Amino acid sequence: MLRGEQGAAVQEAIAFQVEVGRFFGAESFVPITNAHVMGDIEVMGDGGFGFLERIAGEGAKCRVATDSNARCMHFDDVACLKPDAPEEAKERRVVQILRDMRVATTDTCINYQTVYQPKRGEHVAWGDTGTVIYANSVFGARTNYEGGFSSFAAALTGRTPAYGFHLDAPRRGSIAVRLEATMRDVADWGAVGRIVGHPNQDYFAVPVIEGAKAMPLSDELKHLGASLASYGSMAMYHLVGVTPEAATAAEAFGGRAPDSRVTITDADIEGVYRSYRYAEGAKNVVVFSGPQLSLFEMQDLAGRFAGRRVAAGMHVFVTTNHAIHSDSARLGYLRTLEEAGVTVLQGVCFYILQRLTEIRAENGWVNLVSNSAKLVNTITAHRFNTVLRRTADCVDIACTGVLR
Amino acid sequence: MSLVLHVARAWGPAVEGEALVMKEGFSPRYDLNRVTGVITRIGHSAEGESIRDRILVIPTTKGGVAGGWAFNDLRHKGIAPRALVFGKLNPVMVQGAVLAKLPITEGWTRNALEDIRTGQRIRVDPAARTITIL
Numbered sequence: 001m002l003r004g005e006q007g008a009a010v011q012e013a014i015a016f017q018v019e020v021g022r023f024f025g026a027e028s029f030v031p032i033t034n035a036h037v038m039g040d041i042e043v044m045g046d047g048g049f050g051f052l053e054r055i056a057g058e059g060a061k062c063r064v065a066t067d068s069n070a071r072c073m074h075f076d077d078v079a080c081l082k083p084d085a086p087e088e089a090k091e092r093r094v095v096q097i098l099r100d101m102r103v104a105t106t107d108t109c110i111n112y113q114t115v116y117q118p119k120r121g122e123h124v125a126w127g128d129t130g131t132v133i134y135a136n137s138v139f140g141a142r143t144n145y146e147g148g149f150s151s152f153a154a155a156l157t158g159r160t161p162a163y164g165f166h167l168d169a170p171r172r173g174s175i176a177v178r179l180e181a182t183m184r185d186v187a188d189w190g191a192v193g194r195i196v197g198h199p200n201q202d203y204f205a206v207p208v209i210e211g212a213k214a215m216p217l218s219d220e221l222k223h224l225g226a227s228l229a230s231y232g233s234m235a236m237y238h239l240v241g242v243t244p245e246a247a248t249a250a251e252a253f254g255g256r257a258p259d260s261r262v263t264i265t266d267a268d269i270e271g272v273y274r275s276y277r278y279a280e281g282a283k284n285v286v287v288f289s290g291p292q293l294s295l296f297e298m299q300d301l302a303g304r305f306a307g308r309r310v311a312a313g314m315h316v317f318v319t320t321n322h323a324i325h326s327d328s329a330r331l332g333y334l335r336t337l338e339e340a341g342v343t344v345l346q347g348v349c350f351y352i353l354q355r356l357t358e359i360r361a362e363n364g365w366v367n368l369v370s371n372s373a374k375l376v377n378t379i380t381a382h383r384f385n386t387v388l389r390r391t392a393d394c395v396d397i398a399c400t401g402v403l404r
Numbered sequence: 405m406s407l408v409l410h411v412a413r414a415w416g417p418a419v420e421g422e423a424l425v426m427k428e429g430f431s432p433r434y435d436l437n438r439v440t441g442v443i444t445r446i447g448h449s450a451e452g453e454s455i456r457d458r459i460l461v462i463p464t465t466k467g468g469v470a471g472g473w474a475f476n477d478l479r480h481k482g483i484a485p486r487a488l489v490f491g492k493l494n495p496v497m498v499q500g501a502v503l504a505k506l507p508i509t510e511g512w513t514r515n516a517l518e519d520i521r522t523g524q525r526i527r528v529d530p531a532a533r534t535i536t537i538l
Contacts, residue, residue: 148474201429378433381433382444
């Protein structure tokens with residue numbers, strides 16, 4: 001590959017992987033079975049667009065099954081979320097380039113719920129933090145964060161440097177978390193992610209959470225992981241008695257002594273909600289996104305909005321992927337949500353929307369209320385005032401307009 | 405005599421530039437306006453500062469896979485930083501820096517956040533694994 005016998009794109013990909021692997025002291029590569037690539041015009045810009053066009057022109061083809069992360073624009077007409085026309089043309093071109101490279105453009109950040117579920121010990125190269133932490137923690141699969149060209153390079157070479165979470169030692173727990181709180185909503189799990197992640201920002205920190213009173217659902221673990229990854233830049237957690245490498249706390253720690261300990265009570269969770277302040281503003285948004293909603297989240301939300309109506313001055317957005325959008329249409333969830341005045345976007349995630357800073361200003365939006373702890377953290381460069389609330393509260397705020 | 409800090413691991417060519425020291429984690433997605441190169445997160449310790457041609461001294465990373473593409477695009481737009489000096493980082497920062505050919509280091513023997521002040525000129529030498537305050 002390095003000699004260029006498999007083409008210029010593969011040569012560039014493997015050379016890049018060698019450099020990254022050297023930084024982390026990787027001694028070898030591991031073969032991968034699956035890649036998840038993140039590439040949208042908002043984050044790659046003209047620099048990345050030109051790069052991608054060039055390697056596609058060199059005949060780059062994925063040699064393992066590869067899908068794509070959420071896009072930065074929906075291609076349906078939503079008047080208040082208009083992207084720039086030239087950027088929209090480029091984004092459409094990016095989608096075509098990905099398909100030419102043999103990427104299945106699923107446009108989803110919940111591939112682990114809807115596209116591919118790797119098994120314990122299976123090496124993959126996934127390029128979205130929420131997908132990575134779910135793969136490592138819930139499936140016991142093995143991946144690092146593979147951002148930008150990194151996941152593409154892995155898809156082109158079919159391998160990735162063996163460092164970080166591909167190895168045994170970094171997967172051992174390092175933070176002991178005692179969960180005493182009663183978990184009532186996905187937002188509570190997101191709050192746990194903030195409490196554990198924010199003071200411990202460290203990719204190589206691995207929380208071991210003990211004390212869950214009920215078996216957590218996939219959507220709850222999705223929000224926990226997305227939040228830990230967002231606040232803590234973390235790539236793995238263990239939930240004792242739940243996740244595959246943590247039958248016991250002793251197994252999760254693997255002989256490593258915890259660097260720190262934290263106990264989380266109901267009061268700590270309430271403290272997270274109380275830490276947000278509303279800003280003065282007549283126009284506000286409620287967003288269910290980050291990660292995209294699963295089918296059961298769509299069903300649940302449709303039930304909550306049924307017969308209600310989004311209040312004046314409020315905009316409500318939901319994002320999901322094409323597959324779940326299609327099923328939600330078939331099952332009637334979409335109609336219920338749209339009758340209530342909710343806008344459902346497909347194939348995107350809200351916080352990565354192209355020209356979001358301008359969109360916010362044009363619409364005069366001030367507060368962004370969400371049940372996603374990740375979203376209220378990631379969107380801040382666009383100067384929204386963000387507030388985390390439980391799902392039921394988000395729906396009430398959306399339908400009454402009362403910010404509480 | 406200039407003060408020399410040693411780093412744990414590093415990549416890229418040696419560069420000199422003006423330091424911009426942050427007190428908290430940094431993500432090009434969460435904290436930065438990637439059109440202007442100005443840090444726009446409300447309340448960030450470097451809010452209002454431009455990263456262009458500065459050497460960013462950052463304790464930790466936040467999030468996120470955005471850096472994988474973002475540094476390359478910042479370079480394309482002419483608003484890239486000159487180097488990245490991290491206390492702790494995640495692989496995305498390295499992947500993004502290698503793609504953008506931006507020097508990057510991790511770990512420091514002394515507390516760089518106390519030794520280096522915003523506005524000071526520093527030299528980052530990845531091959532020697534040193535940061536020199538000039």
